Amino acid sequence: MSGSLRAPFLAAANRERSHHTPVWFMRQAGRSLPEYRAARGEGSILHAIKRPELAAELTLQPVRRYGVDAAVLYSDIVVPAHAVGFGIDVAPGTGPVAPDPLRTAADLARLRPLELDDIAYVIDTCRLLVNELPAEVPLLAFAGAPFTVASYLIEGRPSRDYVNTKSLMHNNEPLWHSVLDRLADHAITFISAQLTTGARAFQLFDSWAGALSRADYDHFVLPHSRKVFTTLAERHPDAPGIHFGIGCGHLLESMYAAGPRVMGLDWRTPIDEARQRLGADTVVQGNLDPALVFAGSAPMLESAADILSRNAGNPGHIFNLGHGVMPTTDPGLLAQLVAYVHEHTSNPHGAGNG
Amino acid sequence: MSGSLRAPFLAAANRERSHHTPVWFMRQAGRSLPEYRAARGEGSILHAIKRPELAAELTLQPVRRYGVDAAVLYSDIVVPAHAVGFGIDVAPGTGPVAPDPLRTAADLARLRPLELDDIAYVIDTCRLLVNELPAEVPLLAFAGAPFTVASYLIEGRPSRDYVNTKSLMHNNEPLWHSVLDRLADHAITFISAQLTTGARAFQLFDSWAGALSRADYDHFVLPHSRKVFTTLAERHPDAPGIHFGIGCGHLLESMYAAGPRVMGLDWRTPIDEARQRLGADTVVQGNLDPALVFAGSAPMLESAADILSRNAGNPGHIFNLGHGVMPTTDPGLLAQLVAYVHEHTSNPHGAGNG
Numbered sequence: 001m002s003g004s005l006r007a008p009f010l011a012a013a014n015r016e017r018s019h020h021t022p023v024w025f026m027r028q029a030g031r032s033l034p035e036y037r038a039a040r041g042e043g044s045i046l047h048a049i050k051r052p053e054l055a056a057e058l059t060l061q062p063v064r065r066y067g068v069d070a071a072v073l074y075s076d077i078v079v080p081a082h083a084v085g086f087g088i089d090v091a092p093g094t095g096p097v098a099p100d101p102l103r104t105a106a107d108l109a110r111l112r113p114l115e116l117d118d119i120a121y122v123i124d125t126c127r128l129l130v131n132e133l134p135a136e137v138p139l140l141a142f143a144g145a146p147f148t149v150a151s152y153l154i155e156g157r158p159s160r161d162y163v164n165t166k167s168l169m170h171n172n173e174p175l176w177h178s179v180l181d182r183l184a185d186h187a188i189t190f191i192s193a194q195l196t197t198g199a200r201a202f203q204l205f206d207s208w209a210g211a212l213s214r215a216d217y218d219h220f221v222l223p224h225s226r227k228v229f230t231t232l233a234e235r236h237p238d239a240p241g242i243h244f245g246i247g248c249g250h251l252l253e254s255m256y257a258a259g260p261r262v263m264g265l266d267w268r269t270p271i272d273e274a275r276q277r278l279g280a281d282t283v284v285q286g287n288l289d290p291a292l293v294f295a296g297s298a299p300m301l302e303s304a305a306d307i308l309s310r311n312a313g314n315p316g317h318i319f320n321l322g323h324g325v326m327p328t329t330d331p332g333l334l335a336q337l338v339a340y341v342h343e344h345t346s347n348p349h350g351a352g353n354g
Numbered sequence: 355m356s357g358s359l360r361a362p363f364l365a366a367a368n369r370e371r372s373h374h375t376p377v378w379f380m381r382q383a384g385r386s387l388p389e390y391r392a393a394r395g396e397g398s399i400l401h402a403i404k405r406p407e408l409a410a411e412l413t414l415q416p417v418r419r420y421g422v423d424a425a426v427l428y429s430d431i432v433v434p435a436h437a438v439g440f441g442i443d444v445a446p447g448t449g450p451v452a453p454d455p456l457r458t459a460a461d462l463a464r465l466r467p468l469e470l471d472d473i474a475y476v477i478d479t480c481r482l483l484v485n486e487l488p489a490e491v492p493l494l495a496f497a498g499a500p501f502t503v504a505s506y507l508i509e510g511r512p513s514r515d516y517v518n519t520k521s522l523m524h525n526n527e528p529l530w531h532s533v534l535d536r537l538a539d540h541a542i543t544f545i546s547a548q549l550t551t552g553a554r555a556f557q558l559f560d561s562w563a564g565a566l567s568r569a570d571y572d573h574f575v576l577p578h579s580r581k582v583f584t585t586l587a588e589r590h591p592d593a594p595g596i597h598f599g600i601g602c603g604h605l606l607e608s609m610y611a612a613g614p615r616v617m618g619l620d621w622r623t624p625i626d627e628a629r630q631r632l633g634a635d636t637v638v639q640g641n642l643d644p645a646l647v648f649a650g651s652a653p654m655l656e657s658a659a660d661i662l663s664r665n666a667g668n669p670g671h672i673f674n675l676g677h678g679v680m681p682t683t684d685p686g687l688l689a690q691l692v693a694y695v696h697e698h699t700s701n702p703h704g705a706g707n708g
Contacts, residue, residue, distance in 0.1 A: 161680065166645040170653035210601070213621050213643065215660070247564070250603045250622045267567050268604045289567065291520040299524035306569070326515065 007136045009069045013201060013240035013262055015283055015316040021308070021345035022069035023338045024140070026244075027324030028062035029074050032331050035061050045076050045090050052124040059129055063137055065331060066338045070140050070201070071133055073125065073194060077144025077205055078152060080186035083118040086110045086153065094158065101156030103168065105175050111153070111182050114189045122190070123197050130198030138201055141194035145206035145245075146183035146224040147217075153179070162211045169220050180224040187228045195236045203242040203264065204228055206255065210247035217251050222258055229259030242285055246323055252277055267322030272310040283316035290321045293329050293337065300333060304340055361490045363423045367555060367594035367616055369637055369670040375662070375699035376423030377692045378494070380598075381678030382416035383428050386685050389415050399430050399444045406478040413483055417491055419685060420692045424494050424555070425487055427479065427548060431498025431559055432506060434540035437472040440464045440507065448512065455510030457522065459529050465507070465536050468543045476544070477551050484552030492555055495548035499560035499599075500537035500578040501571075507533070516565045523574050534578040541582045549590045557596040557618065558582055560609065564601030571605050576612055583613030596639055600677055606631055621646075621676030626664040637670035644675045647683050647691065654687060658694055 011018035030036060039057055040048055049055050058074040078088050078096045087110060088098040102111070116123065129139050144152075152158075154165045169176045191202045206225060209217060229241050243255050244264030256263050256278050265274055265286035275282050288307060292299045304319075311317045319341045325334065365372035384390060393411055394402055403409050412428040432442050432450045441464060442452040456465070470477065483493050498506075506512075508519045523530045545556045560579060563571060583595050597609050598618030610617050610632050619628055619640035629636050642661060646653045658673075665671045673695045679688065 161645055163645045163648045163680065163682075166643070167649040167653075170646065170649045210622070213624070215624075247601050268564070270567070270569075289520070291515055291517045292524065294517045295521040295524045299521075326517065328517075 007069070007138050007200075009138050009318060010200060010240070012316060012318050013283055015281065015314075017315045017347055019347060020342040021311075021317050021319050023066075023319040023341050024068045024070040024072065025062070025066070025321050025325050025334060026072075028066065028068060028072060028334075029058045030325055031327035032325050032329040032334070033061055033065060034331075035065070042092070044092065046079065046082055049075055049079060049125075050121045052121055052128055055121075055125040056128040056132065059125070059139075060132060063133070066335050067342075068338060069137060071129065071137055072140045072142065072203075073122070073129070073199065075122065075142065077142075077149055077207075079119070079122065080114045080143070080190045081111065081149060081153060081183075084110075084112050084114055084186075088153065096152040096158065098153055098156045101164070102150075102153040102179065103164070105172075105178075108175070108178055108182070111179070113182070114186045116189070116193055119190065119193060123193055126194050126197035126199060139194075139199040141191045141199040141202040143187040143190045143202070143204060143228075144183075145204045145209065145221075145228070145243075146180040146187065147212075147221045148206050148208045148245075149183050149186070150179050151208050162208065166212075166216075169216070173220075176220060177224075180221070181227075184224040184227045188231050191228075191232055192235055195232070195239045199239070201240045201242070202232065203244055204260070206243065206245040206248070209245045209251060209255070210249075212251070214250055214254060217254050222254055225255070225258040233259065240283075242318075244285070256282070262318060264320070265322065270310050271307060271317070272312070275314070281316065283318070284311075285318040285320050287320065287322040288337070290323050290326050290329070293321070293333050294326055297333060297336060300337060301340055304337060305344070308341070308344055361423070361492050361554075363492050363672060364554060364594070366670060366672050367637055369635065369668075371669045371701055373701060374696040375665075375671055375673050377420075377673040377695050378422045378424040378426065379416070379420075379675050379679050379688060380426075382420065382422060382426060382688075383412045384679055385681035386679050386683040386688070387415055387419060388685075389419070396446070398446065400433065400436055403429055403433060403479075404475045406475055406482055409475075409479040410482040410486065413479070413493075414486060417487070420689050421696075422692055423491060425483065425491055426494045426496065426557075427476070427483070427553065429476065429496065431496075431503055431561075433473070433476065434468045434497070434544045435465065435503060435507060435537075438464075438466050438468055438540075442507065450506040450512065452507055452510045455518070456504075456507040456533065457518070459526075459532075462529070462532055462536070465533070467536070468540045470543070470547055473544060473547060477547055480548050480551035480553060493548075493553040495545045495553040495556040497541040497544045497556070497558060497582075498537075499558045499563065499575075499582070499597075500534040500541065501566070501575045502560050502562045502599075503537050503540070504533050505562050505565075516562065520566075520570075523570070527574075530574060531578075534575070535581075538578040538581045542585050545582075545586055546589055549586070549593050553593070555594045555596070556586065557598055558614070560597065560599040560602070563599045563605060563609070564603075566605070568604055568608055571608050576608055579609070579612040587613065594637075596672075598639070610636070616672060618674070619676065624664050625661060625671065626666070629668070635670065637672070638665075639672040639674050641674065641676040642691070644677050644680050644683070647675070647687050648680055651687060651690060654691060655694055658691060659698075662695070662698055
């Protein structure tokens with residue numbers, strides 16, 4: 001990177017100082033933006049993802065609007081399972097639905113390995129984006145972690161209790177590990193294809209892993225998520241990986257042990273507490289409660305100030321919400337939040353160190 | 355209690371040994387029991403609660419069927435708000451719904467103080483029950499904690515993000531505290547009426563408090579829940595109180611600081627870890643994942659053995675699930691679980707110490 005401007009996102013992921021603390025938002029490309037609603041149309045997100053020009057435009061909208069420090073590929077965690085023909089779609093207003101859920105070894109046949117040809121449209125979208133994005137705004141790939149994707153395939157729809165998932169896990173451990181191993185390979189192939197085509201970092205979403213006890217996470221899930229991070233670190237050593245889940249405070253040490261460069265936090269785990277538990281040098285991402293953006297400017301900025309204070313100037317901080325942007329969020333508030341974080345972490349000597 | 359048999363539940367709540375570790379299940383009176391479905395009929399639970407003979411019968415069914423060590427009054431956390439005419443019902447299959455949610459100071463007028471006359475049917479049910487229950491099976495009262503009840507009144511329906519609740523909390527702090535103070539008084543009046551009529555312990559359900567950061571819990575919620583425990587401890591010093599919420603591991607110290615005798619745990623916080631954090635003498639309740647009962651006998655008993663092992667013979671343990679019984683649970687498995695815990699904690703010298 002000598003001589004060029006180090007992207008703040010990549011600097012923070014490597015605990016190096018840059019212009020400012022980088023900011024991006026999970027689900028920053030979404031219904032909170034009027035330009036998104038105008039371009040997106042109706043129907044399943046999986047159809048929009050298959051149109052590279054549209055997917056690239058939706059990826060770029062929040063970069064233009066907010067001045068965020070990363071572009072997140074417009075995608076969905078069920079894309080690989082959908083692409084291999086498992087039989088899963090995303091129903092608007094509901095979420096992922098699989099009419100014929102995965103319950104027996106025979107169902108595993110519908111979850112064949114992912115080939116690059118299956119996701120040609122994703123690779124095309126990445127190609128369009130790397131030509132459009134400025135050097136200081138890296139493209140992020142993401143994928144669902146094996147547990148969270150498995151929960152959708154097994155439950156057949158969004159769940160609150162994950163009973164079928166836990167039942168399969170405890171009653172048919174060989175099948176469970178076969179499913180998760182296959183899904184780990186899906187995530188590796190999916191993310192690796194994007195990193196090869198120009199994405200420069202990635203996030204693994206284990207959104208619902210918090211439903212598990214730590215003992216169950218360690219035994220049934222951790223080996224598979226570790227395989228994703230380990231394999232990607234070998235193939236793409238310069239691409240930092242982020243690990244994130246909701247309500248995963250009790251799993252923090254285990255999820256960090258899976259091998260991410262960056263630990264994503266929801267709003268329930270304060271940054272300073274996470275570093276006490278994981279080590280003072282830990283790079284963290286987060287973690288403003290999205291409901292406080294909905295609540296308005298004053299609660300939002302008060303919480304942002306608290307987060308920056310808890311970070312205490314540590315260069316290893318990527319600012320984000322603690323969960324995805326809510327569809328009813330006022331985009332003006334998110335723009336204000338980006339400006340606030342940039343202004344209050346501005347470091348005129350931070351450039352050119354990369 | 356000299357000379358009489360000390361109820362295992364009350365012994366454990368006071369860290370005294372008795373015959374065995376006591377067991378009860380949250381939502382033990384419910385749809386998992388065929389005799390419940392036969393007696394209950396259709397319609398809102400609030401109507402069934404208003405029929406003392408029926409409510410007493412539904413309370414007694416799981417005591418007969420399972421041999422549990424406590425009877426939990428058949429009730430609902432929205433009974434007090436319903437009883438004062440706020441305008442809230444429980445829709446079968448959905449949960450609490452308030453067509454005109456609490457959003458402004460004017461709505462507070464619909465949440466007048468609770469009078470004993472409002473809950474005459476609850477007191478009648480308690481009277482019936484204390485004549486029926488054996489001395490070793492105490493009747494438990496319960497109420498919703500101020501935050502969780504407020505979330506239903508403010509959202510108007512079950513929520514995943516509590517945005518309206520958090521918005522009111524942060525944007526109108528005086529109204530927030532007025533609402534929670536009123537709801538704390540409701541809980542006190544409701545529980546106190548049952549303790550006066552023969553209930554011998556109580557549980558405060560703050561089921562959804564885990565949606566809050568600890569800073570928000572401490573500032574906006576803790577003072578009100580503490581008022582409930584403190585006032586009830588003054589009025590009914592012999593009645594132990596239990597504090598419980600889902601996904602509240604990050605709030606454990608704060609919820610314990612509210613003043614319960616017993617800390618209820620969901621399956622995400624192992625008993626031994628809770629005692630490390632709260633003190634070795636802490637009386638805990640829990641904490642088997644209800645999904646593992648659904649998963650079948652082997653996973654259920656394996657988890658039960660792990661919980662008893664983590665408790666390591668501490669007399670301050672009340673066995674329970676980590677959340678309510680799921681409606682699809684096989685009642686035969688719950689009976690097996692009660693027998694397993696009783697058998698594996700049997701203490702022939704434990705009786706008569708009370």
